[in-house]
Amino acid sequence: xxxxxxxxxxxxxxxxxxxxxxxxxxxxxxxxxxxxxxxxxxxxxxxxxxxxxxxxxxxxxxxxxxxxxxxxxxxxxxxxxxxxxxxxxxxxxxxxxxxxxxxxxxxxxxxxxxxxxxxxxxxxxxxxxxxxxxxxxxxxxxxxxxxxxxxxxxxxxxxxxxxxxxxxxxxxxxxxxxxxxxxxxxxxxxxxxxxxxxxxxxxxxxxxxxxxxxxxxxxxxxxxxxxxxxxxxxxxxxxxxxxxxxxxxxxxxxxxxxxxxxxxxxxxxxxxxxxxxxxxxx
Amino acid sequence: xxxxxxxxxxxxxxxxxxxxxxxxxxxxxxxxxxxxxxxxxxxxxxxxxxxxxxxxxxxxxxxxxxxxxxxxxxxxxxxxxxxxxxxxxxxxxxxxxxxxxxxxxxxxxxxxxxxxxxxxxxxxxxxxxxxxxxxxxxxxxxxxxxxxxxxxxxxxxxxxxxxxxxxxxxxxxxxxxxxxxxxxxxxxxxxxxxxxxxxxxxxxxxxxxxxxxxxxxxxxxxxxxxxxxxxxxxxxxxxxxxxxxxxxxxxxxxxxxxxxxxxxxxxxxxxxxxxxxxxxxxxxxxxxxxxxxxxxxxxxxxxx
Numbered sequence: 001x002x003x004x005x006x007x008x009x010x011x012x013x014x015x016x017x018x019x020x021x022x023x024x025x026x027x028x029x030x031x032x033x034x035x036x037x038x039x040x041x042x043x044x045x046x047x048x049x050x051x052x053x054x055x056x057x058x059x060x061x062x063x064x065x066x067x068x069x070x071x072x073x074x075x076x077x078x079x080x081x082x083x084x085x086x087x088x089x090x091x092x093x094x095x096x097x098x099x100x101x102x103x104x105x106x107x108x109x110x111x112x113x114x115x116x117x118x119x120x121x122x123x124x125x126x127x128x129x130x131x132x133x134x135x136x137x138x139x140x141x142x143x144x145x146x147x148x149x150x151x152x153x154x155x156x157x158x159x160x161x162x163x164x165x166x167x168x169x170x171x172x173x174x175x176x177x178x179x180x181x182x183x184x185x186x187x188x189x190x191x192x193x194x195x196x197x198x199x200x201x202x203x204x205x206x207x208x209x210x211x212x213x214x215x216x217x218x219x220x221x222x223x224x225x226x227x228x229x230x231x232x233x234x235x236x237x238x239x240x241x242x243x244x245x246x247x248x249x250x251x252x253x254x255x256x257x258x259x260x261x262x263x264x265x266x267x268x269x270x271x272x273x274x275x276x277x278x279x280x281x282x
Numbered sequence: 283x284x285x286x287x288x289x290x291x292x293x294x295x296x297x298x299x300x301x302x303x304x305x306x307x308x309x310x311x312x313x314x315x316x317x318x319x320x321x322x323x324x325x326x327x328x329x330x331x332x333x334x335x336x337x338x339x340x341x342x343x344x345x346x347x348x349x350x351x352x353x354x355x356x357x358x359x360x361x362x363x364x365x366x367x368x369x370x371x372x373x374x375x376x377x378x379x380x381x382x383x384x385x386x387x388x389x390x391x392x393x394x395x396x397x398x399x400x401x402x403x404x405x406x407x408x409x410x411x412x413x414x415x416x417x418x419x420x421x422x423x424x425x426x427x428x429x430x431x432x433x434x435x436x437x438x439x440x441x442x443x444x445x446x447x448x449x450x451x452x453x454x455x456x457x458x459x460x461x462x463x464x465x466x467x468x469x470x471x472x473x474x475x476x477x478x479x480x481x482x483x484x485x486x487x488x489x490x491x492x493x494x495x496x497x498x499x500x501x502x503x504x505x506x507x508x509x510x511x512x513x514x515x516x517x518x519x520x521x522x523x524x525x526x527x528x529x530x531x532x533x534x535x536x537x538x539x540x541x542x543x544x545x546x547x548x549x550x551x552x553x554x555x556x557x558x559x560x561x562x563x564x565x566x567x568x569x570x571x572x573x574x575x576x577x578x579x580x581x582x583x584x585x586x
Contacts, residue, residue, distance in 0.1 A: 077479075077482045094484060094485075095484075096479075096480050096483035098483070099479075103476060104332070104476050106333075107476050108527065108532055108535075108536055109533060114476075117480075121473060121485065121486055122485070123469075125466075125470060169480075173484065
């Protein structure tokens with residue numbers, strides 16, 4: 001796999017100017033007193049977070065908690081009910097990896113076709129892929145380890161391979177922020193771990209800011225540095241460093257089940273609470 | 283018991299298909315069917331892949347309401363005896379304009395699944411389909427359209443053989459424009475059809491592109507319905523593209539095969555119906571159905 005420089009020029013033959021290059025640790029996206037929801041209905045209390053360059057954020061919560069709503073707000077695809085979403089200048093580019101069921105599998109498109117869409121999306125209407133675009137597409141396919149399947153129909157891939165193809169599409173657009181919505185939902189445990197290893201590699205190799213949405217708490221706890229924990233039942237959310245947040249019994253509150261995260265042999269794992277006070281949760 | 287004598291058909295009155303006399307009869311109609319089939323074949327690829335086949339059936343039905351409404355409203359104001367038709371007849375009571383307006387609203391309302399809806403899309407599509415059918419019957423029951431009823435019924439339900447020159451020209455212009463729009467904005471249409479959330483998340487105005495795609499469908503259905511009728515429109519939208527998608531391994535080949543199969547269904551269907559004196563549209567549909575069966579066989583037995 002290739003490991004290109006963290007920030008590459010967008011335009012063929014034109015070097016990225018130092019002024020345009022983001023400074024280290026600048027906030028790419030800032031949510032100021034943002035209330036997410038639909039129409040005028042807020043799902044949660046106001047949220048304040050800043051996604052710094054190179055951060056790894058996790059968004060966790062039970063199914064239907066509003067994780068995807070938060071993502072859509074972050075991406076600017078859904079207006080905030082209240083508050084303000086601010087983007088750095090120049091506006092950061094997002095690479096989005098959707099839930100696999102969102103992608104129509106019946107289309108006769110190959111892996112290469114799918115990844116090309118990542119480039120096509122940023123070109124705009126009436127502009128077609130050039131030499132540099134094709135080069136970046138091939139590089140992205142190679143980076144996720146699908147070069148041998150580039151001409152295979154997307155619908156014929158396994159769950160893990162599809163996820164890799166979607167990640168390739170996201171990174172083909174040379175994003176500043178990689179947003180993944182339940183990337184391991186359609187994979188088995190080993191496949192999920194391989195996907196997350198790949199995400200970890202991309203995070204480091206490209207200095208990508210990553211936002212990972214998952215209901216898999218252990219997975220988020222192992223990878224993310226910061227977390228947003230959503231509790232839709234009580235319209236509450238918490239944000240902070242992953243270890244502070246997930247180890248204070250808040251999981252039990254948010255998920256309505258006696259859960260906690262513990263460090264076992266250097267790895268964070270999800271365990272049921274055993275304290276007598278947790279008995280009333282059963 | 284004596285048997286009835288066989289009925290003799292005066293086949294010598296029907297000129298051979300490839301003759302000047304016959305061409306003057308079938309030429310414009312076959313051309314209209316070919317153009318419509320090619321245009322609808324391309325759009326049908328999206329219709330089948332986006333799984334909105336029955337939306338397109340409802341839209342074809344809605345377009346008949348527009349056509350019938352045009353005839354109904356047209357009967358209220360007499361055409362000027364000398365001079366061109368006025369604004370009322372060219373726009374307000376124009377069957378194609380009314381059909382496009384109704385189909386456009388229907389396409390935008392039915393093609394998308396609202397985030398929160400009490401009814402599933404299938405229920406809404408079914409309701410619109412049935413209500414449109416009833417509306418057409420009620421409009422045609424009006425004594426005002428008595429004079430045009432035969433023409434309208436032939437167009438909407440029967441075997442309209444002739445296609446008028448203005449309808450053929452309108453169809454050719456619409457087909458050229460729609461195919462050009464689809465060629466120019468292929469990547470946008472494909473992206474919003476394949477993966478709308480990502481298209482939206484990466485900055486593409488997904489709602490707008492979806493609407494443009496649906497409006498091209500509405501325009502194609504309304505113009506084609508006026509020229510060749512709703513049965514053929516629905517058939518050309520669904521059958522050639524289904525056959526193409528059984529065989530195609532890429533999007534570009536799906537589009538090309540859908541156009542080819544559409545043209546084959548229209549041309550061969552018309553020829554067979556002429557030679558064997560069969561109902562034209564049903565024959566065209568039968569040819570397309572045979573193509574689907576052949577497509578299935580190719581898919582079933584070809585090596586991966």
